[in-house]
Amino acid sequence: MLQPLVIGLGRSGSGLHLKTLVRLARRTAATGDPLVVLPAVGCDPCADALRPVGLPGEVTAVTTLEQALQHVDPATAVVHVCTPPRLRYDLLAELAGHGFRRMIVEKPLAASADELDALIRLRQETGLELMTVAHWITSRLAGRLRRLVSGGRLGPLRHITVDQHKPRFLRSLATDGHPSALDVEIPHSLALALDLAGPAELRSAHCWDLRCEDRGLPRLGGAHIELEHRSGVVTLLRSDLGAPVRQRSVVCEFEGGTATAHFPLSEDDDHAQLVIAPFDGGTAAPPAGILDADGVPGIGHHVFRDDALTDFLDGAYRGFVSGAGGVGNFPLACATARLLCAAREHCAVTSPARAGSR
Structure with missing residues (x-):
């Protein structure tokens, strides 16, 4: 099983990803095939002011990545990057430096051709399993x-x-x-x-x-x-x-x-x-x-x-468990970004x- 770390708790991170992850964790646990470990960890500088998502124990909110590292193990985590597309490379590089490898990135993958090329190199050099949110495609x-x-x-x-x-x-x-x-x-x-x-x-x-x-x-x-x-x-x-x-x-x-x-x-x-x-x-x-x-x-x-979105995250997590996360998704994400x-x-x-x- 894998534990989510959601970075950026705006509309996408809090209103969509965290809610859907809690729902997915409940659904897979109820069927005897647990996939998502709770609590999911939400990280945002304004996390203290946000309304809690889920029941007590299902979501932990922190304000810095350093705090998040006290609650998640990079080896068994999936990072959901829900920050704005600008300057996304720096965050992904920092996460990779801490040992995170499984990442789901909100669209678009990059805000410029140079940043996209840099992300492709980062993925190759660090072995990232990198996916973009593409639930329209998997619907x-x-x-x-x-x-x-x-x-x-x-x-x-x-x-x-x-x-x-x-x-x-x-x-x-x-x-x-x-x-x-x-x-x-x-x-x-x-x-x-x-x-x-x-x-x-x-x-x-x-x-x-x-x-x-x-x-x-x-x-x-x-x-x-x-x-x-x-x-x-x-x-x-x-x-x-x-x-x-x-x-x-x-x-x-x-x-x-x-x-x-x-x-x-x-x-x-x-x-x-x-x-x-x-x-x-x-x-x-x-x-x-x-x-x-x-x-x-x-x-x-x-x-x-x-x-x-629930079905997309279900498939993404199962792909990460099998070691195939992002294999089919990444080329389409790059073509879309270009x-x-x-x-x-x-x-x-x-x-x-x-x-x-x-």
């Missing part, structure tokens, strides 16, 4: 999209459009961890597009400012990225962080129809939806809402549970788009 919904792409039921994939919209005024005004909207939601959808359609080149990218009353936050209002994949697929990623409503949807356009995937919007409900419609209006076996023997979804409206770096460079030399542009 049940993404699995059904992959099987639809490979199964050919609707013909070849032609176009992907991803919409990730939500109002993010409060967090953007209160923190400065993300330099632009490219670093907030786009990394999830970018990785999914690469997973579904293969390697890609950047066609275009732009950001716009987030405006609220008399304040404006440069490049935090939203972002668009357009990609051209070597497979011939074209992808458009759209994220509006000033939107009045929340949306997490993926539309895959095939030669013979469409698949519209809706990811769960929040921790309030973990159900995903997938609507598959042929252009000719016909039907296809199996019946609507049913999977065939190969797991390819049939025509119709599918609704199913999809607790993607395209994000290219998009940042493109946006740095172009004028911001109009606020709220879609």
